[in-house]
Amino acid sequence: MSSSPSESETTPEEYRQRALLFADLGRYDEAASEIAAGLAGAPGDAALLTTLARIHLIADQPAEALIAAERAGALAPEQIGTLVVRAMALTDSRRFGDAAQVAAEVLRRWPDDAFAQRTGAALLSEARNGQEALNAAWSGVRIAPTEAEAHLVLAVVAARLRLFDLAQRAYAEALDLDPAIGDAQRDVGVVRLERRRWAIALEALADQATLDTSPPPPPPAESFPRAYPAPDRPEPAPDAYDPTLGAPGPPGPPPIARPSGPVLDPSADSADGIRQAVLYGTNGVLVAALLTAVMSTVSSGVSRVWAGCIGVVILVAVLVWLSRRLLEPVGTALSRLRTRDRRVAVAAYGTFTAPLLVVGYALVGGLAPLVAAMVVAAVAELLVITRR
Template identity: 65%
Template sequence: MGPDLDPETTPEEYRQRALLLADLGRYDEAAGEIAAGLSAAPDEPSLLTTLARIHLAADQPAEALAAAERAVAAAPEALTVLIVRAMALTDSRRYADAAQVASDILRRWPADAYAQRTGAALLSESHNGQEALNAAWNGVRVAPAEAEAHLVLAVVAARLQLFELAQRAYAEALDLDPAIGTAQNDVGIVRFERRRWAQALEGLADDAALPVTADEPPVDDGPYPEPFPRPYQAPDRPEPQTPPGYSSASWTGEPAVSRPRGPVLDSSAEEAGTFRRGAQIAANATLIAAVVSAAMSTASDGISRAWAALFGLIIVVGVTIWLKRSIPGPLSAALTRLRSSHRSLAVALYLSLAGPLLLPVYALVGGVIPLIVGMLLAAAATMVVLIRS
């Protein structure tokens, strides 16, 4: 049950409450605060971005991606929004899309310390290689006095099996901030990126021979293979303001993480719109392909049947791939939600995908009946979509 709405509470105050609750591992209650804020400001990018981070911290990538996509729609040029979207894409195993977003971040903010180190780490997660290593080096060059820049370099180097470089980068990170040694055990979303990179490095620690706990000091093998200038400390992202009377240092127990138990965002309308477009695309393409195949039969029955089979397969496969890429999370789960909340639209979608399957049937048996049936199914799907709309 979400918090009571207070007309005098601003969206930012709801967000600050959510940050404090998330810092205690109470992600369910934190999501409730964000839901209350979104009821007053449904398109507020900071609330949507914070919600995406809560879901990421709670290991709910599908929900995180839904919130991130909403945030991108509201603020497509915001750095923090793009970063959280790249994280959600990575955790949803959409690595190519995540790598594209990370590369865009690195290109658009070449002198921003936060953008460079985070973009490098995200690129390493989704498409590790020389580009990620170059970006990690640049992150250290831009902010040589920031421990997280060296932590990211250690992660990227370890993934590339450059273990000597990884050891030295991690040692430098610990020298700058000893708390890096226990960052993988942090809870909350204020330092979510730091915990993410520390956990990644912990998974690589056996191969890289890295000490990832504060009790085990790193081996100091000397400076980096090439020198790093340290002219200044670049500015980092602003920390959230702490309300009076609250001290994170007072929390000494082990927080029990409580994940959000239900969706905060109502994505059924957006999913229904995507399925509606998919049904329309499949139905219209089927009608066109059937007419073209029938016309080609007057010249050559064999060529007409061959092209009909190809048309049918392209329509079904193409629309299915488009739906999988357009809908966050598993397509099967989205179809289950569609059948429960929009039955008529589900019928239209299945009819539109059944229609093009009649084209390969026409290729096998010939005759105009399969083409006519396919066109009728496509027309019925279109009619149901129009009535449903």
């Protein structure tokens, strides 16, 4: 008996599981293709978008990861997974202030959750290290003292604060609980993305520690992460893994294949952001120009000073708002918009021109620049409002 079409369809979760399998093999391009196929039938599935963001993160594509993370966050703002992946994407995009806010939000919402506390601590230390991150790392260890990742995070946060003795002890405890932590930086796939991220960070910090010019501690001194388990455990045979003896060592990760292009098109988000900026900017210009015209009947000098200040403020405010709202550079978004939606592109350039005309009134006087500013602003706003 043949199955019905609804029974034979692949569910979004099945697409996601297949993507995870491909990612575990380092085939991130095929993993992204599976997510793309799932999103074609379920564009609003937050789990697919979160997994896509994690794939882009492990493939070192932070811009694409941030687009997926932002969309997942809009659909499921209360899920810890969406917040975590967004904080990682923001950090990798070097938006440290925004990343710190998201990490602090994770710590605030789930004060008794071990994963939230250790992950929030590690993310906060990436963006803005300090006592708050160290306290959260200790909280993660207190809540789940038998979980190796909690001690790994404490080691990372402590090392970033240059508390190397504490970092050494925490890392040794992590190795005692799970010896696989020692090779976590070689993991592929997205299931253990957080563990891999913290292990790579600790490895980099360990290199910094070995180059430290401060006096070394009394012998025996040992840098971290260590290739072997804690000192109170038997050392393995030299041929198990000893790079100094030329041993082959553990097998490296399989070769990876990164997604060749973005799965999600950022143009839709960019167009919405630019349309909002046009409405805000043009309304501001219309109000400012009208007030300037009224003020000019009382004092031309005062109105020109006012016009110069408010024109610059509006222009800067629009540019700052766009830089924070868009998930790509403003110039890139406008360039794409010129080929896809000329009306909105013209309105955007009109929004940038109108404040300059208000400043022009401050420089040369006369009502002509104010009238021109109001006309340009009105036309730009009409282009957006009447767009279908």
